[in-house]
Amino acid sequence: xxxxxxxxxxxxxxxxxxxxxxxxxxxxxxxxxxxxxxxxxxxxxxxxxxxxxxxxxxxxxxxxxxxxxxxxxxxxxxxxxxxxxxxxxxxxxxxxxxxxxxxxxxxxxxxxxxxxxxxxxxxxxxxxxxxxxxxxxxxxxxxxxxxxxxxxxxxxxxxxxxxxxxxxxxxxxxxxxxxxxxxxxxxxxxx
Amino acid sequence: xxxxxxxxxxxxxxxxxxxxxxxxxxxxxxxxxxxxxxxxxxxxxxxxxxxxxxxxxxxxxxxxxxxxxxxxxxxxxxxxxxxxxxxxxxxxxxxxxxxxxxxxxxxxxxxxxxxxxxxxxxxxxxxxxxxxxxxxxxxxxxxxxxxxxxxxxxxxxxxxxxxxxxxxxxxx
Numbered sequence: 001x002x003x004x005x006x007x008x009x010x011x012x013x014x015x016x017x018x019x020x021x022x023x024x025x026x027x028x029x030x031x032x033x034x035x036x037x038x039x040x041x042x043x044x045x046x047x048x049x050x051x052x053x054x055x056x057x058x059x060x061x062x063x064x065x066x067x068x069x070x071x072x073x074x075x076x077x078x079x080x081x082x083x084x085x086x087x088x089x090x091x092x093x094x095x096x097x098x099x100x101x102x103x104x105x106x107x108x109x110x111x112x113x114x115x116x117x118x119x120x121x122x123x124x125x126x127x128x129x130x131x132x133x134x135x136x137x138x139x140x141x142x143x144x145x146x147x148x149x150x151x152x153x154x155x156x157x158x159x160x161x162x163x164x165x166x167x168x169x170x171x172x173x174x175x176x177x178x179x180x181x182x183x184x185x186x187x188x189x190x191x
Numbered sequence: 192x193x194x195x196x197x198x199x200x201x202x203x204x205x206x207x208x209x210x211x212x213x214x215x216x217x218x219x220x221x222x223x224x225x226x227x228x229x230x231x232x233x234x235x236x237x238x239x240x241x242x243x244x245x246x247x248x249x250x251x252x253x254x255x256x257x258x259x260x261x262x263x264x265x266x267x268x269x270x271x272x273x274x275x276x277x278x279x280x281x282x283x284x285x286x287x288x289x290x291x292x293x294x295x296x297x298x299x300x301x302x303x304x305x306x307x308x309x310x311x312x313x314x315x316x317x318x319x320x321x322x323x324x325x326x327x328x329x330x331x332x333x334x335x336x337x338x339x340x341x342x343x344x345x346x347x348x349x350x351x352x353x354x355x356x357x358x359x360x361x362x363x
Contacts, residue, residue: 015243053240065239072241079238088227088234089220096226108219148237149230163225165218174214181210 003033004040008061011041017058017147056146057153080123090116091125095145096160099129099138292323297330305340305355312342312351 006027011018020038024031038059042052053062063071072078083091090113093105105113117139120126125148129140141154151157165173304310312331316324331353334340342353 012243051240053242060242062240062242065236068239068241075241075244077241077244083227083231083234085224085227085231088231089223090227092223092226092230095230096223108216108223110216110220147242149233150237150240157226158229160222160226163222163229165221169221170214170218173217177210177214177217 002040003027003029003037004044007034007037007059008041008044011052011059011061014060017053017055017060019058023059053150054152055150056143084116084119086113086116087119087123091120091141091145094120094126094139095141095154095157098140098154100140101132101134101136101138103134103136105139290320290322292326294326294330294333297323297327298333301327301330301334301340301353305334305353309352309354312353315353 007023010023010026020031020034023034027034038052045051049064049067050061051064053060086109089109090105093108094100097104102113102117105117117126121128121139124142124144126139126145127142129138132138145151146153301315304315312327315331316327319327331340331342335342340353340355342351344351
């Protein structure tokens with residue numbers, strides 16, 4: 001029985017993601033060897049019902065996405081509701097700027113975000129992380145966030161610059177605002 | 192928004208600055224709206240993976256206190272604690288020879304050495320045990336009190352030189 005087989009056994013038993021360090025300790029080998037064994041196990045699981053997920057700095061076995069429907073029927077566990085656009089935007093701001101205050105979230109979104117923030121706290125995706133110098137509550141993402149999004153750490157999020165509007169879109173936005181301002185000024189002068 | 196929160200209002204700015212600020216905010220918002228859409232998609236995708244939720248085999252579970260069952264006789268614990276609280280009988284040392292040293296004996300030795308006029312304290316306690324060293328210090332203090340000896344030590348923990356200087360001290 002090789003190391004990846006032992007690793008598979010440990011991950012089968014573990015109810016939560018297990019860090020490489022803990023696995024190395026249990027298997028009495030170096031962390032490098034565990035990382036290598038995890039890659040081998042990942043290859044061995046190709047086409048099987050289980051996959052390896054790297055979550056919160058650890059490894060976990062999860063069921064294959066193709067088995068989701070049957071698994072949810074078996075466990076009578078429906079999907080959690082999808083994120084609303086307001087929740088998704090708020091979560092994105094917290095995830096990328098954490099720790100961040102609710103007024104800052106509101107400033108970026110342009111609307112008050114109490115409801116979205118509270119919903120995300122209730123869903124366990126964000127949590128309080130102290131207070132800003134002005135006394136506003138700061139928020140950060142939770143371990144559940146990493147688990148649900150299959151992330152090793154918040155640094156694993158894709159580069160936010162990829163969603164920056166293109167220079168053409170930015171220019172068009174500026175022009176639109178300028179025209180709206182001029183139209184408003186003319187209307188005021190006519191009155 | 193609550194008063195005192197750190198949001199810069201657009202109406203506090205000049206019209207030109209406000210327009211520029213508004214554009215910047217809208218561009219920033221567009222960025223996070225895109226990131227939010229990505230997260231919503233990723234959230235849905237993440238739900239396709241189910242993590243283990245079955246209970247561990249009984250032998251591997253951490254047992255909560257509420258479901259713990261008695262496995263040991265409390266009398267064993269009581270007897271163990273009771274034994275710890277009992278004061279043990281004093282150990283009989285009468286069969287052991289105890290080295291005794293008196294101030295008188297050490298005084299005699301120091302006076303013999305003083306006949307040379309000067310000696311080091313280390314010499315007086317060479318190969319002696321700790322009790323003898325202590326009693327020798329006591330004897331030396333006794334000699335000093337009687338004006339028979341004095342000592343000098345150039346630096347802390349350095350050698351102590353004992354001298355018979357009764358005449359000088361008597362003169363002082």
